[in-house]
Amino acid sequence: MNSNIEALYKIANKPVRKIIGLMSGTSFDGLDIALCEFSGSGLETRVKVINFVSKAYLPEFKEDLKSVFAKRIVDLEKLTLLNAYIGNYYAELILESLKDWDISPSDIDLIASHGQTIYHAPMQQREADAYSNATLQIGDGDHLAVKSGIITISDFRQKHVAAGCEGAPLSVYGDYLLFSDPNENRIMLNIGGISNFTFLPAAYSTEFFSSDVGPGNTLMDQFVQLNYPGKYFDQDAAIASSGKVNHQLLDALFDHDFFRSAYLKTTGPELFSLSYLNDAIHRSGLQGLSNEDIMATLATFTAKAIVKAITFCVEGKGAYEIYISGGGMHNPLLTGIIEEMLGKKLKFSSDLGIEPDAKEAVLFALLANEAVSGGKTDFGKHPGVPSISMGKVSFPQ
Template structure:
C-alpha cells in the first residue's frame, strides 16, 4: 500500500482528528485559520475549535487578487502565477500560526482549504450558451501540502458543480450537521461578500434548505475601495451611518431578474458589481447623490434583500431564531436594519459554541473530516444539496 494511502486510513480511524480549516472570502481582508478537533462524522460530528486566527493580507497581495477577481477578462499569466503563489502563501501563514500556538505541523492530520474564489458563473446568471454551471477557486493544494508538510484537501466546490449544482452555497452541509436542533427552528445567516442563509427546521426534520439571497458586503466594499483611498470596507458602518437611504435608488437596485426569480439560487460579485450600481444610478437618474447616501442605500439594499428572502422562505413555518456570522455582522447599520424590519434580535453562532468569525473556516474543516471519515450521510432530495463527498487530496510527498 502506498504510505500516503496508509496515512489517510490511519487518520480516518483516529478517535480524534486535528484538522485545520482555511477560508479566504471575497473581501480579501485575510486568511481565516481554524484548528479543530473532530470526532465522529455526519450527524454524530463533534467539533472543538482549539485555536482561531485571521492573518491579514499584505496590501500588494490584496491588489493582486483584486486585479483578477470577478472580471471576465484578466491577465491569464497572473492567474497562473497566483494559483501557485497562494498555495505557498497559505502554507507560510499556517506555519506561522502553528509556531505562535506552539504546535508542530506533524501534530496536524489534515488541512481543508477553500482557496480563493476568483469567478463564479452559474448558468442562470448568463446568457444562453452551451456551458453548464462553473466556479473557479485558486490556491493550489499540492503547493500548500508541500509547503506545510500536511495532507491537504482542497477545491471542494468542483464536485458540487460536477453533481449538477452551482458550487454554492456549501455552508448548508456544515449548518445541517453541526447546528440542527430538535427543539428550535434556526436560520443560519451568513453575511460575507454575498449573503446566504440555511433554514434548519426543528423536530429532526430533513426539510432544510439554503440559498444565496443577494449582495452582502461586496457592493459596499467595492464602492469604498473606489472612493476612499486606503480603505477596503466601511468599518463599523461609519460611512453609511452619516448618509440617508435614497428609496428611488433602492427600488432601482431591486429592479433585476435575480430578485424576480425564486429561491434556491446562487450569485456572486460578477453580478453585484459597480457596473450593477452604476446601471441603477443611471436608470433612476440620480447622479448627484453623496457617497454617504449611496453607502446608506447599499446597506439598505443588502438588509432588505435578506429580510425579503427570510420572510418569503421561512415565515409561516413557526417561530425561529436567527444566528449570524460573516463580516457583515460587524456593521451595526446593516444588522440594525435587519433587526428593525424583522422585529427580531439577531443572535450569534457563538451562542451555539462556534465563534462567528471562525464559522466558515470550521465548516470547511468539517467538509475535510467528511471527505476522510464520513461520506455516509443521506441529505435527502434537496435541490443543491446532493449527498456527495467533496474535496481533492494532495499529499506532501
C-alpha cells in the same frame, strides 16, 4: 499499500482528528485559520475549536487578487502564477500560526482549504449558452501540501458543480450537521461578500435548505475602495450612517431578474459589482447623489434583500431564531435594519459554540472530516444538497 494512502487510512480511523480549516472570502481581508479537533462524523460530529486566527493580507497581495477577481478578462499569466503562489502563501501563514501556538505541523492530520474564489458563473446568471454551472477557486492544494508537509483537501466546490449544482452555498452541509436542533427552527445567516442563509427545521428534518439572497458587503466594500483610497470597508458603518436612504435608487437596485428568480440560487460579485450600482444610478438619474447617501442606500439594499428572502422562504414554517456570522455582523447599521424589519434580535453562532468569525473555516474543516471519515449521511432529495463527498486530496510527498 502506498504510504500516502496508508497515512490517510490511519487518519480516517483515528478517534480524534486535528484539522485546520482555511477560508478566504471575497472581501480579501485575510486568511481565516481554524485549528479544530473532530470526533465522529455526520450528525454524530463533535468539534472543538482549539485555536483561531485571521491573518491579514498585505495591501499589495490584495491588489494582486483584485486584478483577477470577478473579471471576464484577466491576465492569464498573473492568474496562473497566483494559483501556485497562494498555495505556498497559505502554507507559510499556517506554519507561522502553528509556531505561534507552539504546535508541531506533525501533530496536524489534515488541512482543509476553500481556496480563493476568482469567478462564479452559475447558468441562471448568464445568457443561454452551451455551458453548465461553473465556479473557480485558486490556491493549489499540492503546493499547500508540499510546503506545509500536511495532507491537504481542497477545491470542494467542483464536486458540487459536477453533481449538477452551483457550487454554493456549501455551508449548508456543516450547518445541518453541527447546528440542527431537536426543538428549535434555526436560520444560520452569513453576511460575507454575498449574503446567504440556511434554514434548519427542528427535529433534524431533512427539509432544510440554503440559498444566496443577494449582496452582503461586496457592493459597499467596492464603493468604499473606489472612493476612499486606503480604506477597504466602511468601519462601523461611519459613512453609511451619515447618509440618507434614497428610495428611488433602492427600487432601481432591486429591479433585476435575480430578485425575480426563484430560490434556491447563488450569485457573486460578478453580478453585484460597481457596474450594477452605476447602472442603477444612471437609470434613476441620480448621478449627483452623495457618497454617504449611496452607502446608506446600499446598506438598506443588502438588509432588505436578506429580510425579503427570509420572510418569503420560511413563511408558515413556525417561529425561528437567527444566528449570524460573517463580516456583515460587524456593521451596526446593517444588523440594526435587519432587526428592525424582522422585529427580532439577531443571535450569534457563538451562542451555539462556534465563534462567528471562525465559522466558515470550521465548516470547511468539517467537509474534510466528512471526506475521510464520513460520507454516510443522507441529506435528502431536495435541490442543491446532494449526498456527495467533496474535496481533492493532495499529499506532501
